[in-house]
Amino acid sequence: MHPRQASVLLTCGNEMPRPCAQNDWFRVQIVHKQGSPPLVIPAAVAVLALWTCSAFAETGPVEAFRTFGLIGTWSPDCQREPAPDNPRVSWNVIDGAIIHTVTFDGRTLALVDTVSSAEIMDNDIIRFTAVRAGGFALITTLRIMNGRIRTIRSKGSDGRVYYDHAVELATGKPSLIDEHCAAVIS
Structure with a gap:
């Protein structure tokens, strides 16, 4: 045998x-x-x-964002007050969904999105779709490096590309590199 x-x-x-x-x-x-x-x-x-x-497998955006370590607030310089060149970007779990907010002054939310899908592409790259009121969607790819995040690519549902290769196309400036200010435990 x-x-x-x-x-x-x-x-x-x-x-x-x-x-x-x-x-x-x-x-x-x-x-x-x-x-x-x-x-x-x-x-x-x-x-x-x-x-x-x-x-x-990741079962949804909440698990993907938790696995990737994105839950919480991010900013280029957490020690400085929010400003146009130092926005606060937050991803928080609210009612079982990832809610993405941006403020430039610490009082007014300039953007509020709901993350509808997320996929960890590699150990340091995540891609997600955020939907705004009115149905506008944004597909964004972030890279995490040394505990900081940077937008690599961002494209709207209208086909407009906002960031490509970590450069904001409207200004030609590199995308901001954000540090993790505070984690929200949920």
């Missing part, structure tokens, strides 16, 4: 091991050593692989 010589490899993304992210692709590779008896691989193996990946 020959021992069965096979292995099943589940890979999520380009690296292993790491949990699969929502809508992440994965590859199941079954390695069968030549000369061993034929293997009958039931459909259960494929179902198990799908279940394993989905069990570790």
Whole structure:
């Protein structure tokens, strides 16, 4: 009797091991050593692989933002008062949703969005869709580096690109690099 010589490899993304992210692709590779008896691989193996990946997948924006560490308030300089060149950007969990707000003076909210979807693209990159009143949506990609965040790309549902390659297209200036001011525990 020959021992069965096979292995099943589940890979999520380009690296292993790491949990699969929502809508992440994965590859199941079954390695069968030549000369061993034929293997009958039931459909259960494929179902198990799908279940394993989905069990570790982000289930929504709240989990993605928590995993990525974005919950809380961010600003280029948390020690200074909010100003046009030092806005306060916040992502907080309210009634089970991520609410994104921006203030330039600390009193008035200039923007209020609801994050409708989020996907961790890599260890240091997250992409999310934020929807404003009236249905305008913004797809934004952020990079976290050394505990700071920076907008890499931002595109509106109208097709207008606001930031690309970490540059604000309207001004030609690099996007702001924000530090985490305070985490909101929820």
